[in-house]
Amino acid sequence: MQLKAMELQGYRNYDSVKLTTEGGVNIFIGPNAQGKTNLLEAIHVLSLTKSHRTSKDKELIGWDRGAAVIRAEMTRRMGDVSLELQLSAQGKKAKINGLEQRKLSTFVGTLNVVLFAPEDLDIVKGAPGVRRRFMDMEIGQVHPGYLYDMQQYQKILQQRNNYLKSTDIRRASPEMLDVWNEQLARTGVKMMQKRKNFIVQLQKWAEKIHAGITGGTEHLAVEYKPSFGTADSMGDQDQSSLFGQFMIKLTQSKEQEFRRGTTLAGPHRDDLGFAINGKDVQSFGSQGQQRTAALSLKLAELELMHEEIGEYPLLLLDDVLSELDQTRQTQLIETFQSRVQTFITTTGLESVNMSRLKDASLFHVRDGQLLR
Numbered sequence: 001m002q003l004k005a006m007e008l009q010g011y012r013n014y015d016s017v018k019l020t021t022e023g024g025v026n027i028f029i030g031p032n033a034q035g036k037t038n039l040l041e042a043i044h045v046l047s048l049t050k051s052h053r054t055s056k057d058k059e060l061i062g063w064d065r066g067a068a069v070i071r072a073e074m075t076r077r078m079g080d081v082s083l084e085l086q087l088s089a090q091g092k093k094a095k096i097n098g099l100e101q102r103k104l105s106t107f108v109g110t111l112n113v114v115l116f117a118p119e120d121l122d123i124v125k126g127a128p129g130v131r132r133r134f135m136d137m138e139i140g141q142v143h144p145g146y147l148y149d150m151q152q153y154q155k156i157l158q159q160r161n162n163y164l165k166s167t168d169i170r171r172a173s174p175e176m177l178d179v180w181n182e183q184l185a186r187t188g189v190k191m192m193q194k195r196k197n198f199i200v201q202l203q204k205w206a207e208k209i210h211a212g213i214t215g216g217t218e219h220l221a222v223e224y225k226p227s228f229g230t231a232d233s234m235g236d237q238d239q240s241s242l243f244g245q246f247m248i249k250l251t252q253s254k255e256q257e258f259r260r261g262t263t264l265a266g267p268h269r270d271d272l273g274f275a276i277n278g279k280d281v282q283s284f285g286s287q288g289q290q291r292t293a294a295l296s297l298k299l300a301e302l303e304l305m306h307e308e309i310g311e312y313p314l315l316l317l318d319d320v321l322s323e324l325d326q327t328r329q330t331q332l333i334e335t336f337q338s339r340v341q342t343f344i345t346t347t348g349l350e351s352v353n354m355s356r357l358k359d360a361s362l363f364h365v366r367d368g369q370l371l372r
């Protein structure tokens, strides 16, 4: 798929800007704090209706504006599509080809993206939240229903946590807790199964790509680690037995949960594990191995999405090339070159291996203005 044109109004530091983009590589260059990441973020928001940097939509609206609008013209395999997303204090309004969508879930995933930012290089070693976000962003685009389940889950979790915090176990209503447990487990199980399936699919690509980058010397394994039980034991289970396990876990943790005022099991505590040649990368991997594993995962994400939707998503590289050495940079560039429309932000071209990039379009970014 390809983004052909984009327009931003009142989005962060963009008052009003239009740009046309090329099918290959588009580079946004400029000093710090000029609006480069804001541009990639806008493309990401148009894909998922959510920012990768903040959960507060208000932050996306220009400080002196009441609303932000992102418009785009794009080409997909099935034809041309125009997208519009409006953000205001009243919420979000989304249009596809001028038609307002009653549900945001029908809008999500019309434009698909894979975003690679420096914090993704921490995906192996960083906090579990980074790994959960990685799963959620990809699954959400390909299975929009997942985002709905996720929202529901967050809502129930919040209410349940508030209750655990504000109530003493001796005065707690068992009926009330039962209702929340059931709702939490019902939506949680759906998320867990989608995460498990996603990781199984991703593993196939990641393993192959990682072996390619390391000349066949390293075998990368990615494992979904649910907050209770194991991914293997989830293998043949239907939703009802997983639901039963979740309910038991919640009942068993009741005393501890009241003591700590928080829910201790569920998808909000899931994680991923990585092993190279059978050894845990989080504990034993070198920094180089961790970075290569992160790169393999991102490239696997591109291939998996291609497999699932039949075309390549857009690749957004936010200041990440300068973080990769020449070998890994070359690997990345050669993967997307001529197949994937790519958007790169950078403060300077000296850190980018330009000799490998064919026909890149360059945009200078200065204080919310673009100059081609």
Ligand SMILES: Nc1ncnc2c1ncn2[C@@H]1O[C@H](COP(=O)(O)OP(=O)(O)OP(=O)(O)O)[C@@H](O)[C@H]1O
Binding pocket: 011, 012, 013, 014, 030, 031, 032, 033, 034, 035, 036, 037, 038, 039, 058, 059, 060, 061, 062, 063, 064, 319, 345, 347, 365
């Ligand atoms: N809601 C907003 N309204 C107006 N301006 C905003 C808003 N949010 C952020 N900004 C401005 O956007 C600029 C930051 O833009 P951005 O994060 O895209 O920087 P960047 O060019 O990617 O820089 P770096 O190279 O440091 O990552 C800052 O000047 C900030 O003040």
